[in-house]
Amino acid sequence: MWRKHWCLALAVAVALSLPLVGVSQLADLPRSETLIMSILTGRVGTPGNFNEWVGWKWRDRGMQNLANEPLWSIDFATGEIVNGLAAGDPVYDSNFFHVEIPLREGVTWSDGTPFTADDVVFTVELLMDTPGFNNHAFFAENVELVYKLGDYRVGFDLKTANSRFHTTFLDRWGCTWIMPKHIFEDVEDPVTFEFDPFVGCGPYKLHSYDPAGYWTVWEKRDDWANSPTGILYGEPKPTYIVLQAFANEGAKIVAQLTHQLDGVDLSAEGLKAALAQGDTVRAYQLSFPWVVNNDPAITGFIFNTAKAPYDNPDVRWALTLAIDIVEYAGQAVDGMGTLSPVHIPSLGSYPANFIKPMEDWLEAFTLDLGNGETFQPYDPDAPAGVVAYARSRGYIVSDDPAAQEQAFGLGWFKYAPEAAAKLLEKNGFSQDAEGNWLLPDGTPWRIEVVSRSDTSHLEFKNASAAVQQWKQFGIDAVHVPTDAAATLTQNGDFDIAGNWPAQEPWGAGPDLYRTLNAWNSTYVRPIGELTNGNHSRWSSPEMDEVLADLRATDPADTAATIALGIEGLKIAFTEMPGTPTFGYIGFVTWDEYYWTNWPGAENSYIGPYAHWGTFKYMTPFLEPTGN
Amino acid sequence: MRFVRRYLLPRFIQYVLVIFLGITAVFFIPRFTPSDPVQRTIAELQSHGSYLDPGSIDEMVEDLREMYGLEGSMLEQYGAFWKRVFTGDFGVSFFQFPTPVMDLIRMSLPWTAGLLLWATLLSWIVGNLLGGLAGYYARSRWSRALDTVAMVVRPMPYYIFALSLLILFTYVVRLFPIAGGTDIGRKAAFNWKFIADVLRHAFLPALSMIVLGVATTFQTMKLIVQNVNAEDFVQYAKLGGVKERRIVSRYVIRNAMLPQITNLALALGQILSGALITEIVFSYPGLGSLLFNAIVTGDYNLIMGITALSILAITSAILLIDLVYPLFDPRVRLM
Numbered sequence: 001m002w003r004k005h006w007c008l009a010l011a012v013a014v015a016l017s018l019p020l021v022g023v024s025q026l027a028d029l030p031r032s033e034t035l036i037m038s039i040l041t042g043r044v045g046t047p048g049n050f051n052e053w054v055g056w057k058w059r060d061r062g063m064q065n066l067a068n069e070p071l072w073s074i075d076f077a078t079g080e081i082v083n084g085l086a087a088g089d090p091v092y093d094s095n096f097f098h099v100e101i102p103l104r105e106g107v108t109w110s111d112g113t114p115f116t117a118d119d120v121v122f123t124v125e126l127l128m129d130t131p132g133f134n135n136h137a138f139f140a141e142n143v144e145l146v147y148k149l150g151d152y153r154v155g156f157d158l159k160t161a162n163s164r165f166h167t168t169f170l171d172r173w174g175c176t177w178i179m180p181k182h183i184f185e186d187v188e189d190p191v192t193f194e195f196d197p198f199v200g201c202g203p204y205k206l207h208s209y210d211p212a213g214y215w216t217v218w219e220k221r222d223d224w225a226n227s228p229t230g231i232l233y234g235e236p237k238p239t240y241i242v243l244q245a246f247a248n249e250g251a252k253i254v255a256q257l258t259h260q261l262d263g264v265d266l267s268a269e270g271l272k273a274a275l276a277q278g279d280t281v282r283a284y285q286l287s288f289p290w291v292v293n294n295d296p297a298i299t300g301f302i303f304n305t306a307k308a309p310y311d312n313p314d315v316r317w318a319l320t321l322a323i324d325i326v327e328y329a330g331q332a333v334d335g336m337g338t339l340s341p342v343h344i345p346s347l348g349s350y351p352a353n354f355i356k357p358m359e360d361w362l363e364a365f366t367l368d369l370g371n372g373e374t375f376q377p378y379d380p381d382a383p384a385g386v387v388a389y390a391r392s393r394g395y396i397v398s399d400d401p402a403a404q405e406q407a408f409g410l411g412w413f414k415y416a417p418e419a420a421a422k423l424l425e426k427n428g429f430s431q432d433a434e435g436n437w438l439l440p441d442g443t444p445w446r447i448e449v450v451s452r453s454d455t456s457h458l459e460f461k462n463a464s465a466a467v468q469q470w471k472q473f474g475i476d477a478v479h480v481p482t483d484a485a486a487t488l489t490q491n492g493d494f495d496i497a498g499n500w501p502a503q504e505p506w507g508a509g510p511d512l513y514r515t516l517n518a519w520n521s522t523y524v525r526p527i528g529e530l531t532n533g534n535h536s537r538w539s540s541p542e543m544d545e546v547l548a549d550l551r552a553t554d555p556a557d558t559a560a561t562i563a564l565g566i567e568g569l570k571i572a573f574t575e576m577p578g579t580p581t582f583g584y585i586g587f588v589t590w591d592e593y594y595w596t597n598w599p600g601a602e603n604s605y606i607g608p609y610a611h612w613g614t615f616k617y618m619t620p621f622l623e624p625t626g627n
Numbered sequence: 628m629r630f631v632r633r634y635l636l637p638r639f640i641q642y643v644l645v646i647f648l649g650i651t652a653v654f655f656i657p658r659f660t661p662s663d664p665v666q667r668t669i670a671e672l673q674s675h676g677s678y679l680d681p682g683s684i685d686e687m688v689e690d691l692r693e694m695y696g697l698e699g700s701m702l703e704q705y706g707a708f709w710k711r712v713f714t715g716d717f718g719v720s721f722f723q724f725p726t727p728v729m730d731l732i733r734m735s736l737p738w739t740a741g742l743l744l745w746a747t748l749l750s751w752i753v754g755n756l757l758g759g760l761a762g763y764y765a766r767s768r769w770s771r772a773l774d775t776v777a778m779v780v781r782p783m784p785y786y787i788f789a790l791s792l793l794i795l796f797t798y799v800v801r802l803f804p805i806a807g808g809t810d811i812g813r814k815a816a817f818n819w820k821f822i823a824d825v826l827r828h829a830f831l832p833a834l835s836m837i838v839l840g841v842a843t844t845f846q847t848m849k850l851i852v853q854n855v856n857a858e859d860f861v862q863y864a865k866l867g868g869v870k871e872r873r874i875v876s877r878y879v880i881r882n883a884m885l886p887q888i889t890n891l892a893l894a895l896g897q898i899l900s901g902a903l904i905t906e907i908v909f910s911y912p913g914l915g916s917l918l919f920n921a922i923v924t925g926d927y928n929l930i931m932g933i934t935a936l937s938i939l940a941i942t943s944a945i946l947l948i949d950l951v952y953p954l955f956d957p958r959v960r961l962m
Contacts, residue, residue, distance in 0.1 A: 025804045027813035027824070036811075043912070045723045045731065045920065055724035056672055132694060132725070134672065134679070137686035168680070192725050208814055212738060212912030214807040246806050247910040250790060254798045255805045483923055486670030487663050523681045530666055530688065532681040 025260055026242075029217065032624060035238035035595055038252060038264040040611035043245040044213035050198040050206075052177065053133045054191050059174065060611035061209075061216045062243050067110065067200040068613075069228045070171035071101065071178070075614050076296045076507035077599065077607045079348040081170070082617065084228045085115065085178060085201060087152065089556060090166035096551070097161055101169075103152040108226040109180050110205040117148035122181035124156075132191035135176050138168060163551055164513050171613040172296075172506055202616050203229040203236045215244045229616045236619035238595070243610070256281060259593045259627075263610050267456040268334060271587040280593040284586070284608050285601040288395035289336035289407055292586030292608050294347040296507025298340055299458045301449065301466050302499045302578035305538040306492055306527050309427070309439065316576040317367055318423040319496075321377060322473040323466065324415040326385035329582060332465040333458075335390040337582025339383055339409035343502035343572045344515060345583035346409040353510055353562050354569060355410050361570060362411070367419070370426030375419040383408035409582070417473055435474045446476040450488055451498030453481040462581060463498025489535040492527035501578025503534060511555045512565035519543050519572070538577030543568060597623040634959065635950070642946045649938035650931075654708055657927045658701060664721045665691045667925035671722060695721055695928075708931070717932035722924040728932035731917060735901075738808055739913035742829055742905070743898040746836040751891050753837075754844025759880045761845065762852025773845065781842040789835040789908040796831055803831050806910030832909040836902065844887070851883040858882075885956055889948055896944030899937040 026034060044058040052059045052068075064070075071086040087102040107115040124146040128139040142165060144157040158165055168176045180199050187193045197206045204218035218241045224230040244261065246252045249270045255261035257278050266274060271290060274281050283290035303310035303319075310316060329335050340346040341362060346355055362378040369375050386408050390397050398404060421431075428440030437445045447470060451463035463479050470477035482488065489497045503518035521544050523533030531537055546568040553560050588608055590598040599606050605621055607614040665688055673679060679687065692698055696707065696718055711718060717728035761770040780788075797805045804810070809824050855861065856879055864874050901915025914933060921929035953959040 025807070025811050027810040029812045043910075043916065045720075045917075046726045047734075049723075049726060055668075056722060131690050134687075135683075137683035137690065138680045141683055141686065208812055210807060210809060210811075211734065211815060212808045213734075214910060214912065215811045217812050240812075242811050244806070244811065245910065247907040247916065251793065251797075251805050251908075251910050254794065258798060258801060258805075260805065484660065487666050487925075490666050490670060491663075518681065520681065530669075530684075532684040 029240050029242070032594060032627060033239035034242060035240070035619075035622065036242040036244060036260065036262050037610040037615075038261060039216075039243045039245045040265050040609075043247065044209075044216065047209050047211055047213040047216075048194055048196050050195040051191075051193055052195075053127070053135070053179070055134070058213075060243070062204065062206075062218045062241070063198060063200065064171065064174060064177075064613045065611060065615035066204040066218050066241055066243075066619075067198055067202040067206065068177050069107070069201040069616075070175050070613060071103075071166075071169035072171065073613050073617075074170060074172040074296075074506055074508045075607050075617070076294055076348055077604045077614075079508045081508050082232070082614070084171070086169070092163060092554060095161055096163040096165075097158050098155065099158070099165055100149060100153060100155045101166065103154065104228060104231070105152050106226065106231065107201050107228060108223060109182075109199050109201055110221055111180075111199050112223065113180065113182050115178075115201050116151045117154045118151075119178050119181045120154045121146050121148050122185065123176070123179040126179065126184065126190060127176070130190060135168065139176075161551065163554060164511075167506075167514070170506070172504075173612055175613075201227055203227040203619065204241060204616070207240060213245065215242055217242050229620065233617055233620040236616070237622045237624060238619060241619070253277075256589060256591050259591055261591065262593075262595050263588065263590050263598075265609075265611070266587045266589060268336070268585075268587055271589055274589045278589075278591065281589050281591050282598070282600065283590075284588050285407075288390060288397060290587075291336050292588050293336070293338045293407060293583055294345075294604075295584040295586050295609075296345055296347060297500060297504040297584035298343060298345045298502060298580045298582075299337075299462055299584055300499075300501040300579045300581040301462050302489070302497050302501055302534070302536040303538075303576075304492055304494050304496065304527075305536050305577050306524075307495065309429075309445075310495060312427060313575050314367075314423045314427050315429075316579070317377070318420040319470065320413055320576060320579045321375075321416040321420040321423070322475075323413070323469045323579075325382050325412045325581070326389050326415075328465045328469055329386050330389050330393075331468060332461040333582065333585055335386050335393065335395075336585055337386075338407060339386065339412040339582050340580050341378060341410075341412050341573070342569045343578070343580050344505050344512065344569065347583055348507065349510070350505070351405075351410060354512075354566055357562075358566055358569065359410070362573070365573070367423065368426075369419055369422040371422075373422060375416065375422075377413045377416065377419070378411060379414040380411040382412035382414075383410070412581075420473065431474060437473070437475045444476055446478070447495050448478055448480050449496045449498060450480045450482055450485050450494045452485045453483050455481075458584060459485070459498040459500075461498070463496075466496070466498065490530050492525075492529075492531065492535075492537055497535065499535060499578070501536075501580045502572065509555070510558050510562045510565065511550075512561075512568060513547070513550045513555070516543065516550065516565070516568040516572075517547055519577070520547055534577065536577040538575060540571060540575060542571050546571065592625065594625055594627050595622050596625055597621055630953075634953075638946060638949045642942055645942050646938060649942070650712065650935050651705075653931050653934045653938070654705055655701075657925070657930055660925075664695060664925045664927050665697065668721055668724070671924055694724070695719070712935065717935070718928040720921075720926055720929045722921070722926045722929070728928050731929060732914070732932055732936065735912060735914045735917045736899075738911065739901050739915070740898060741825075742832055742911065742913065743836075743902055744895070746833050746840060747891070747894045747898065749833075750837050750840025750844055751887070751894070754841040755848045755884070755887055757841070758845040758848025759852050759875075759883060762849040762883070763856060763875050763879055765849070765853055765856075770849075774849065777842040777845045780838060781846060783839070785835070785839060786904050786908065788839060789832075789905060792831055792835050793908055804828050808912045828911070832902075832905045832911045835908070836905060844890075847890075848883060848887060851886065852879055855879050855882045881955075885952075888952075888955060892944040892948035893941065896941035897937070899933070899940040901933075 041058050044061050069084040073082040087104045091100045127133045127135050144159045146156050149155045203224040205221050207217040207219040209216040220239050252264050253274050284292040303316050305311050329337050338346050344350050366374045366376050387397050430438050439445045449463045449467050451459045467477045467479040488494050503515045505515045518534040519539050521539035524537050524539050525531045550564045599608050606618045719725045761773050764770050796803045808828050861878050901913045903915030906913045906916045918933045
């Protein structure tokens with residue numbers, strides 16, 4: 001009898017469980033028309049709040065990359081600046097106190113309201129007048145007056161000369177976006193306003209979102225043709241785009257291997273696992289080093305130049321020459337990084353515009369080692385060492401010099417521990433009987449290298465590799481990963497930090513003002529105070545002069561802008577406030593089961609990242625496979 | 628009266644004192660860390676790709692200090708903090724500005740409470756039931772078999788166990804969703820489709836917690852029962868011819884339950900701390916990851932909000948158990 005009861009209970013339990021079982025994660029969305037990408041910045045903390053002008057709102061959940069259009073976008077893959085809501089370049093007057101921006105006609109917001117100059121004027125005035133917006137201070141300090149010069153042209157009178165004012169509207173993973181005036185003008189408190197549903201000029205509109213913050217669904221607008229994306233590139237292919245967060249990498253990989261995630265950012269190890277197990281999974285590059293190596297950021301480490309002995313350029317150079325970059329790159333990123341000897345990454349137009357024209361100067365650059373000895377640190381053969389390392393690991397590397405140059409860079413510095421030792425001895429450093437380095441006062445030299453604690457982050461990897469190199473050189477170096485790394489470096493409470501050695505450049509165009517301006521002497525503060533510029537706290541009158549000249553140069557004057565950029569890079573190279581190692585690496589994989597024609601290295605029609613603003617420009621080029 | 632003076636009153640005083648000291652510690656500890664929330668916010672905005680014009684950062688810092696309520700001495704901030712706590716207001720989240728802390732907690736709490744409440748209760752009930760019977764009938768084959776299973780399962784690191792379940796049921800045998808609390812595109816509604824969806828997503832996280840929870844409770848209860856079973860009063864009852872069912876329920880299990888009731892109260896009180904590893908492995912929403920992210924981003928107000936509620940829940944659970952304990956254990960009433 002009891003067996004019967006058990007069987008009945010089991011049958012009921014199974015029947016009740018059936019609706020719980022099933023692999024699909026899509027409720028009512030057709031998979032073949034849906035593109036699923038991961039959110040780089042993770043679970044959205046404020047899912048019902050789309051007011052991206054205030055605080056941090058996880059804007060890569062679809063706002064900046066699908067539903068919004070900026071005036072201009074950077075596309076680092078092609079090196080182009082894309083006109084979005086702007087119809088052309090900004091037009092400055094000769095002394096840079098006035099700028100006019102032409103706007104694109106025929107664009108409508110996703111609720112059908114036409115986009116006009118009124119929206120731009122309203123946005124700027126609201127930002128100027130309202131503390132609480134992220135860019136309130138910038139507009140309040142810079143703009144005297146904003147006004148419309150017709151429905152599709154706006155003018156700005158500036159408080160001070162500023163030839164780069166327009167770049168606040170240039171989307172490079174964020175910018176000042178234009179608000180829909182017809183919505184915000186009726187809002188009582190625009191800072192606490194949640195802006196749900198989101199209304200933008202991009203080709204997608206909000207469909208739904210997870211109140212717990214794990215996914216946001218965007219739907220192609222019926223009037224996609226009225227978006228700049230539609231006007232420029234045609235109809236986006238996916239009807240729905242899901243941006244989904246995962247709390248761990250294992251889940252991301254499983255989702256991609258089961259065709260539930262079309263595009264994802266992983267770690268180095270995750271990328272290898274996904275490629276090894278997924279028949280339809282591909283990376284940005286089809287062979288080693290697989291990774292996205294044209295991200296416009298240069299990684300490395302910075303010295304605290306407000307603190308002895310790192311205030312001495314000889315010491316900074318000595319620590320740089322004590323590094324064997326082949327070992328370093330192997331340890332940090334398994335040889336996948338693109339080396340750069342200067343403070344910009346070796347990608348896009350930068351090698352042609354800046355690094356190659358500097359090569360003669362780099363090779364002739366000479367350090368004074370003391371006692372009449374000199375040393376030329378530049379090594380154009382350094383990438384060949386990384387290629388040899390990669391081959392020794394069994395990776396297949398192209399023999400094509402151009403391909404090698406693109407993947408591994410143009411050069412770095414010689415591994416020269418003897419020269420490093422002489423530079424240190426020139427400045428009073430010495431070694432004890434065991435070969436350990438002592439400071440000029442005879443005490444042991446201990447270096448603490450801080451970095452963020454996320455082991456997959458390139459700041460961590462650079463710090464870890466540098467510490468190994470300096471230990472081999474005889475310095476008591478320790479790696480201090482900490483969640484307080486940002487605060488410590490901002491306040492100058494560090495020796496050396498795994499960090500970006502220079503502010504990231506735009507990634508397109510010839511203007512390096514963004515990078516060089518971080519070394520502006522007006523931003524340098526004493527140790528203990530927050531610095532607004534580069535955390536190395538380095539500046540120089542020579543760099544200030546270059547910056548003054550750049551400010552007085554129209555960024556549209558390419559030749560003059562490049563010449564000044566090279567001048568600035570030479571000063572930074574000579575002083576070495578931070579050491580550049582390799583460009584930022586993105587570990588992206590795409591599943592080609594549902595969608596294909598991804599912008600890989602062999603077909604780089606647009607930036608490869610789903611979290612960048614240019615993702616919306618990728619959508620018209622993606623092709624459904626029919627699965 | 629003697630009972631009130633010697634038992635209840637000290638516990639009330641202890642309750643109030645622990646809450647006061649706990650919340651005070653929660654206020655001061657983040658302020659003594661090297662992480663400044665305003666600088667942290669700026670750094671986070673920058674690290675998330677926002678380019679903040681360096682010339683405007685000073686003014687932005689001043690704006691944020693004012694809006695975050697970080698102006699004035701620490702003592703003034705402390706006074707203002709207690710005033711707000713009494714009205715249930717923990718201010719706005721720094722990192723998720725200007726969202727109020729209580730809104731963020733309200734958003735995550737139902738997921739955590741829904742998952743942990745059931746997982747805790749089920750683990751406790753099943754674990755105690757099986758452990759109690761296995762302890763009493765310790766020599767039976769099924770008892771030894773259950774013990775072996777518990778011995779295998781319990782030492783497994785939770786993260787590994789949970790990850791194994793995830794891979795087994797989402798990749799090897801594709802039965803359950805990989806991530807999230809609901810299907811993508813599902814709008815919240817009070818219907819079977821939505822409820823089934825929520826249950827489907829909660830199944831693996833709950834299973835991972837229940838299996839390990841049952842194993843732990845099973846082993847503890849089994850040991851306690853075996854000890855109680857060896858006590859003289861149980862032996863006398865057996866010799867005195869008391870029915871076995873009565874011995875099991877009234878003599879053995881009832882005595883063995885006392886420490887388990889305390890454990891249950893503590894476990895329920897800890898629900899507000901969330902289940903961070905579960906949330907990470909199964910990408911499941913909840914308070915654990917909310918607190919973790921608050922710590923990572925230096926979000927004082929959010930840290931204070933979650934931990935203050937957690938302190939309140941745990942101390943209240945302890946007080947509650949102290950209050951009801953005399954009902955279970957008559958010896959306490961004689962104090």
